[in-house]
Amino acid sequence: MIWILVIVFVICLVLRFPISFALGLACLSYLLVKGTPLIIVPMKMYSGIDVFVLLSVPGFIMAGNLMNQGGLTEKIIAFCNHLLGHIRGGLSLVNIGASMLFAGISGTAISDTASMGSIMIPAMKKEGYDTGFSCAVTAASSTVGPIIPPSVPMIIAATLSGLSVGKLFLAGALPGLLLGIGLLFTAYFISKKKNYPKHKRSSLGEVARGFVDTFWSLLMTFIILYGIIGGIFTPTEASIIAVVYALVIGKFVYRRLNFKNIQVVFLDSMKTSASLMVLVGFANLFGYILITEQIPQTISSEILGFTTNKYVVLLLINLLLIIVGTFMETIAALLILFPILLKVALAVDVDPIHFAVIAVLNLIIGLTTPPVGVCLFVASSIGKISIGEVSKAGLPFLMVSFLVLILVTLFPWFSLALPNLFMD
């Protein structure tokens, strides 16, 4: 019976149904064949969304969009240019550095590629960088965003597993920094080899002015993290504080917000969130069906029957998630696979927080993995070159990402050091 669920889901995905609707149709087909009362559809949709911590998703999206409306992207890029622009291949480093700072604001890789790419790719091309390299740097750097807090995939992982959002936010910070630093070094070495240009060194005054310009946005990330880690706010409250903070900064400091564009930003953020919540609702129904059919237990016992070696199990999970991550949106993949794979990981004594980081890292690296990584598509369409060229130029970055993934998988310290230090 479960095959109906899987087959309908795969067929709908291949035929280009939206992922959430593919999930809904697969569940509906299963329920119709099984003869289950269909009232379960709205019931599970409602209970899937009726989770307090999920309220933080639109909150963080709104805060990020409000900050962006205030011209934050340009300010962060300008600040990074003052800091890194004088090094060989300066703009590529600015691209990565800005993504790391922007990470705290946006939270999704695809939107990072689009917003950073639309500014950085034309600017890099203009200075003589290869288009393939410019697109590859943009796509690779945008994967840092969803792992550095505040991270929407981490909120979803927390919702699915009951783990602390604060702990998950902290757990993603070191792997995110490691990934960002790895990408910075890779871009530097490639730039040095290809003799890409560098800018003149900025004066201390220019750096200070750039810092003042971005200070308010960086402070928002600090407030969110300090509020959650310090036990002052719940993640939902922190997200709403971030919205109010972004409103005040956008209106009175950046002076770019008015009543009309606030409503536009709100509506836009809510549409993005609603498309995610329909997915969450159907994933809840999907999860319910999987549990009634005891699928997590079956998969878990199948894998554990094959091997009980923790590292082999993690290798298998990594491979599966990378493959899924290449063609499926991060949140959708997380919603479908995380609860099943968590059970397997727990059975071989992997810490759930460590596993959540591994899962998110895998899925976001998948976004830049050829041949179909979504961020590669976005970057190639901005740069107007083939995805093959971007993929080729992006291979060194992908190798570094895999290296970080291996380190994070093998050494739980990277994920657990900060949560243990601040929250235990």
Added chain:
Amino acid sequence: MLYKTIGRILKYGALISTWGLILTVLLQIFCRFTPIATPSWTEEASRIFFIYAMSFTAGLAMKNDYYVHLDMFYNRFPQRFQRFLVKAIPVITFFLFGVMAIYAIQFIVLGVPEQSPSMGFNMGIAFFSMFIMSVSICYYLWIKIKKNFKNPNL
């Protein structure tokens, strides 16, 4: 006229719910840091505002194509089949949300005798959000279906 009115209802419904959500959570935070006792209903109210905000915007997200899909296989299909899919996908999706809308009514009826734990209102009101979500998505799918079938290029 109807198209504009429905769009406006959903837009203002979404904005009111969003502001409601923000203000309720702010009240919760404010009360925690002042001698005023935090009302017991703030968490429940914020969840209701959130669910309503999502329900009002789910249809608008449909209208503006916010739902992500995979393109990797679609581009390899013959053009004729692609044109068929453009017409068929909204019809099949309409069926999904049509079923959900019908059973959402049953869900509302089920909620009528129940009361919300802290606010004491009828749970049918909360469950009504699922009806709004499914009907609004159905409405914009219906518009899309009509447009697709009238389009001579499809």
